[in-house]
Amino acid sequence: MTEVSPQIEGTPLIAPSSTDHPLYDAVVEACRTVYDPEIPVNIYDLGLVYTVDINPANEVKVIMTLTAPGCPVAGEMPGWVADAVGPLDGVSNVEVELTWEPAWGMDMMSDEARLELGFM
Template identity: 80%
Template sequence: MQEQLEGAPLIKPSSTDHPLYDAVIDACRTVYDPEIPVNIYDLGLVYTVEISPENEVDVTMTLTAPGCPVAGEMPGWLADAILPVAGVKTVNVEITWDPPWGMEMMSDEARLELGFM
């Protein structure tokens, strides 16, 4: 486990000011965890979306549990959803387990959909 600098965020910030950011997030919202009826973005599984000036997209995501039955497939599903976005050049999706996913990472919409609100 990497040592954190004091005050450094556990999750790297996303490229929210990039012109493609909103379209990439919309694409992320089309991918669902097969066991949970909520998209992976609102579940909080997408940690970071970095978009380079050359429109290369790097996504860092996690899964609800290391034993997730679709662990090997979900990064490909996400890349396949993002790649058709107009302007996107390449997509790279990596899985991380640090920090581990927790229910507090879900959006209010996801909590409502799953009956936690």
């Protein structure tokens, strides 16, 4: 029998983003310049960016996933995100973390992405 670790009730699977931070919109726009090479939609609208956490020292932590664990650019895409966010005026540091929980699904895409890919 496999033991399942308990989840604290009410704890979200995806950590909340710092949407009220002044740099948030610029970081999101920077993430929108990064594309999965196999899909003609940016990673933000694909729903691959789960959390944009920005602390008071303007250190940015992006928690993201990929469409599949075997994604051929798995080793490169976090660097692409860091390269897009790092040069933003005011950003002091960027950390990009890959996660597989929760698993990405097509329901995480924005309406724009669904339209672009012909799912609407």
